[in-house]
Amino acid sequence: MRILHRYCLRELVAPFLLSLVLVTFIFLVANLFTLADLVINKGVSFFEVLKLLVLMIPELLGFILPTGTLAAVLLVFGAFAQNNEILAMKASGLHLFHVFAPVVAIAFFLSLFSLFLIDQLQPASEYRSRQIVRKMLVQRPAAYLEAGRFVKDFQDYTFWINKVDGNRLKGVTIFQHLEDKPTRTIMAEWAEIIPSEDEKSFALRLHSGTSDEVNPEDPSVFYKLDFKTLLLQDIVLGRERGGVDKKEKEMSIDELLYRLKHDATVKSVPKRERTFKAEIHKKISFSFATLVFVLVGLPAAILSRRGEAVVSFSVAMGMVAIYYVLFVAGRTAAVFGYLPAWIALWLPNVLLVAVALFLGRKVVQL
Secondary structure, eight states, X not given: OHHHHHHHHHHHHHHHHHHHHHHHHHHHHHHHHHHHHHHHTSOOOHHHHHHHHHHHHHHHHHHHHHHHHHHHHHHHXXXXXXXXXXXXXXXXXXXXXXXXXXXXXXXXXXXXXXXXXXXXXXXXXXXXXXXXXXXXXXXXXXXXXXXXXXXXXXXXXXXXXXXXXXXXXXXXXXXXXXXXXXXXXXXXXXEEEEEXXXXXXXXXXXXXXXXXXXXXXXXXXXXXXXXXXXXXXXXXXXXXXXXSSOOGGGSOHHHHHHHHHHOHHHHTSHHHHHHHHHHHHHHHHHHTHHHHHHHHHHHHHHHHTOOOHHHHHHHHHHHHHHHHHHHHHHHHHHHTTSSOHHHHTTHHXXXXXXHHHHHHHHXXXX
């Protein structure tokens, strides 16, 4: 039995590593183009971009481990079934559950590692990454004021820019969102970025433009101001990009529980309290995706009898996509109060375990 266990685990190693590399490449390729653009065209330091790339790894591993494990299981055990090795094991009197046992055990330990990764490493890396991006945004706004799209990273402002040339912006449209007042629209032929010494904000000097604003007392009255130069000062990052306070996903489970018990600002806002609870259950439930995928993948591979890499990888990606859709839907239901967090966030795992039991019964009956 030990020889068979070692054989199964040895066969899983290469496909598992190959799946990790392939899935990592798929997740990274889009980000690599963006990061390369920051270095080549926006003048951002290579080492700062390298830090961001390294800090992406814990978050990526949270997604890659379950996907890579499932793809490896489908590939190896599908090949076993296709080559009649499963049939030979059963003919020799071996129960398939004994064959599955070491694979399930490894998946369980990988899930525990995922829990540590998602609870400790991932929040710290996401928080550190956001602080690096915050510093880059303030020091080099031009790196993120991308032409041809609405930029909403800055508090009270939405920018549209036709062309970015260093610290010079051409064809600038700015929507200034004023508290309890109509939005002011500012258009300028060009603008220049003026960094601040405190590295917490920056200013824009606009040239040759107009400022349009509705009278808040009488919406039928419209004010229009033509200007040669206009200075917008103290432009700071919005909450999504700025600030040193941790967001929910940047906290560990201990931090989330502490805030739930002792922070009145959390307990007094029902939706925020539900968000904290959803984040706790999400971290734990999602950590065991690797175990759940293996439980489904083992009988599914034997029933499919397909050991081709393309087929296995395609099936794995399809199953993972369905799982993530269910997971996102569950989190949304928990945050908006449609279901308790402990039901909504664990339901995808429960459904997949039910599928695993159904497929396992089919395998036993073969």
